[in-house]
Amino acid sequence: MAHYVVIDIGGTNLRSAVFDSATQQLLDIGRGPVENFLNNPGVPPGQLFDKLIHQVLGHIRAHAGRYPIAGVGISFPGPVNERGEVHSAPTLWGTTLRSVPLRERLQQELDVPVAVMNDISAAVYRYQSWFNEDFGVITISSGIGNKVFAGGRMLLNGQGLGGELGHHKVVEGDNALPCDCGGQGHLGAIASGRGTERLARLWARREPARFQGSALWRLTQGDAERIDTHAVVSALQAGDALASDVLAFGQAHLAASLALLYNAVGVKRFVLIGGFCMALGARYLDGLNAQLARCDLFCLSEPERLAMLRLGQNDDDHSLYGLGAYFLQASPADVRAA
Numbered sequence: 166m167a168h169y170v171v172i173d174i175g176g177t178n179l180r181s182a183v184f185d186s187a188t189q190q191l192l193d194i195g196r197g198p199v200e201n202f203l204n205n206p207g208v209p210p211g212q213l214f215d216k217l218i219h220q221v222l223g224h225i226r227a228h229a230g231r232y233p234i235a236g237v238g239i240s241f242p243g244p245v246n247e248r249g250e251v252h253s254a255p256t257l258w259g260t261t262l263r264s265v266p267l268r269e270r271l272q273q274e275l276d277v278p279v280a281v282m283n284d285i286s287a288a289v290y291r292y293q294s295w296f297n298e299d300f301g302v303i304t305i306s307s308g309i310g311n312k313v314f315a316g317g318r319m320l321l322n323g324q325g326l327g328g329e330l331g332h333h334k335v336v337e338g339d340n341a342l343p344c345d346c347g348g349q350g351h352l353g354a355i356a357s358g359r360g361t362e363r364l365a366r367l368w369a370r371r372e373p374a375r376f377q378g379s380a381l382w383r384l385t386q387g388d389a390e391r392i393d394t395h396a397v398v399s400a401l402q403a404g405d406a407l408a409s410d411v412l413a414f415g416q417a418h419l420a421a422s423l424a425l426l427y428n429a430v431g432v433k434r435f436v437l438i439g440g441f442c443m444a445l446g447a448r449y450l451d452g453l454n455a456q457l458a459r460c461d462l463f464c465l466s467e468p469e470r471l472a473m474l475r476l477g478q479n480d481d482d483h484s485l486y487g488l489g490a491y492f493l494q495a496s497p498a499d500v501r502a503a
C-alpha cells in the first residue's frame with residue numbers, strides 16, 4: 166500500500182488530494198484559486214512560476230504531514246514533454262512564458278519521484294482499465310482537447326504536442342467563429358461549450374423569427390447576447406429545435422474529426438469527458454453518435470461504431486484519479502521520464 170500526492174493545476178483552480186493505492190480512492194481533497202496572471206496583475210512571468218511552485222509545494226507538504234508519501238503527480242493545463250517541461254500555458258501565464266522546467270524545479274525540492282503530465286494525458290490513465298485496445302480521450306468543455314493512447318503509450322511529439330484537435334480548422338471563410346487561440350473556424354471555436362454558445366448567438370441574430378419561436382428566446386427574454394452555455398443546455402434538455410441544430414452543426418464537425426482519427430491511425434474507442442458534454446450526458450452522446458453514423462468509417466462494423474463513444478465518469482476528478490492510476494502501473498524509470 167502506498168500514498169501519492171496528486172495535484173491538478175487548472176487555469177483557474179488548483180486541486181490536490183492523496184491517492185490511496187490500496188483502495189484507489191482520493192483522500193483529503195483540497196482546492197483553491199491557482200496563482201495565475203489574472204490574480205497577479207503586473208507580476209513578471211518568472212515570478213508567477215515561482216509563486217505556483219510555492220503553492221504546489223505548500224499542498225504537497227500539507228499532505229505529507231498526514232501520510233507517508235511515495236510519489237507526487239502533477240497534471241497541467243497545457244502541453245508537457247517527456248522531461249516534464251511545460252511547452253506553454255496561456256490560461257495560467259498568458260503568452261510570455263514558454264518551455265518551463267516544472268518537473269525539474271519540483272524534483273529539486275522533493276526526495277520522492279515527481280511525475281508531471283498534461284491534464285488530459287492524466288485522464289487517459291484513469292480510463293486505461295476500460296479497454297484492452299488503443300483508445301482516445303476527448304474533452305468537451307470551454308474548449309476541446311484530446312489525447313490518443315496507442316501501442317502502450319501516449320501519442321505525443323517531443324514538445325508534448327499531440328492533443329490539439331480543438332485547434333484544427335474545420336470552417337473556412339472570414340465569417341468563421343474566432344478561437345481563443347487567435348485562429349478562426351477551429352473545431353473548439355464551434356463545438357466546445359463556449360463555441361456552441363457563440364454559434365447559438367450568431368444563429369439567433371441571423372434568424373430572428375426562428376429565435377422568437379425558440380426556448381432560447383424565453384430563457385434570455387429575447388436578447389440573443391444573453392445566450393450562454395447554461396441557456397443552450399436548458400434549451401437542449403427541453404428539446405428545442407434551434408438549439409438542437411446548433412449542437413448538431415458542431416457535433417457534425419467533431420464526428421468528422423473523430424472519423425479522421427479513426428481512418429488515419431485506427432483508434433476506434435473514445436471516452437468523452439468535460440463539463441459541456443457531461444451537462445448534457447446521454448443527449449450529447451446520442452447527438453454525436455447520430456453524426457458519427459453519417460461518417461465514412463473504413464471497414465468498421467455497425468456494432469463497432471456503436472461502441473466507439475463512451476461517456477466518462479460524471480465528476481471533475483479525471484486528472485486526480487488518472488495520476489493515481491499512473492503510479493499504480495508505472496515503474497520508477499517511467500516516473501523519471503514521465
Ligand SMILES: [Zn+2]
Pocket residue numbers: 331332333344345346347348349351353
Ligand atoms: Zn484555436
